[in-house]
Structure formats: structure tokens, C-alpha cells
Amino acid sequence: MCESLSLSHICSTCRDTYLTPSIYKRKINHNIEVISFYKYSDIKDLLHTKHTDLGFYIYKILAKLAFAKFAKEFSFEYPLVSIGIDDNVKSGYSHTAILNKALTCRGIKPLYNKIRSNNDISYSGKSKEFRMMNSRNFKINNLTEKNIILIDDIITTGSTLNQAIEILRKQNKDVLFCLTLA
DSSP: OOOOOOSSSSOHHHHHHHOOOOOEEEEEGGGEEEEESSOHHHHHHHHTTTTSHHHHHHHHHHIIIIIIHHHHHOOOSSOEEEEETTOOOBTTBOHHHHHHHTTOBTTEEEEOSOEEESSOOOOTTOOHHHHHHSOOOEEEOSOOOOEEEEEESOOSSSHHHHHHHHHHHHTTOEEEEEEEOO
């Protein structure tokens, strides 16, 4: 960000100055709360690295700053599982799997390869109308747990999270809340 020499992809000064997470909440269909840690406009350029080699390192940093910190401070009356939406490996890694893994703690067990899209359509930068006309067509893979935290990197229209919640509800799963970076 500042282009100073650093052994990390983002120096500690920039992390402290620009990447201190905050809590932003909104509700989507079915009154499910979505908790985000950054404003999209504040980290847009970092989010757009997700399908590049650099994105692996950037997402690990953001996951540690936001999701791991959340997990460290999180407590619930019983253990939960977290699921990254469509955690397919693209460009050598899955950005939602990186975020999901950062939630590992005594109260949250990340699960992988549980909710996948059955199409290859890119939704990045697309309108709400496009998203509504082109469903993700999610498939649930061998999920026995009932209480779930859904993970994604960005919430815009909420259609991806809403579609995931719908398919999970059809299988009698409870999405307690969702976490996103922005």
C-alpha cells in the first residue's frame, strides 16, 4: 500500500493504519444478520486480487486481521460449524476457504467442500437483475451438521447468501449468521 520495504505483503504500519477491522451489520432475507469487517470502498483494490497469486497472501492477511480476531473473541452456547460459499480452488487457492480456515477455534469448526455452485457464471460486478436471472444453483455436499455460519468475501445484493440460505433451509439446516470481509 505504501510501497515501503517489508517482509510481509502489507507492512505493519499500513495494517494498523488502513486495515483495522470494524463491525458492520445488515440483515438479509429471513432476518439473517450479515457481519462485515470492512467497507468495500476501503479495501476494494485488495479484494480484487482474489484470483491472482498475490490474492492468496492478501486474503490470508485480511483473514487473520478480521476472521481470526472474531474467532478469538467469539463464544456461543454450543459448538458451530462454518462453511465458505463455493470454496472451489481457482488460481491455486480458494479465497473463501482461506477466510473460513481463519475461524478455527474452540467454538467454530470450519468445513470445506460443503456448498458449491453448479454453474461457472461469474457474478463479479454484475447487476442484481443479472444475479436474479442466473441462479448459483447451489448443491450441498454431505452436510450432517445443523447450525451453520456462512462465509463469503463480499456482500453486495445479498443474492448469493440468500440462495445459499434457501438451499440449506430446504435441508433443515439453520444459518445462524453470515460473515463477510466487506
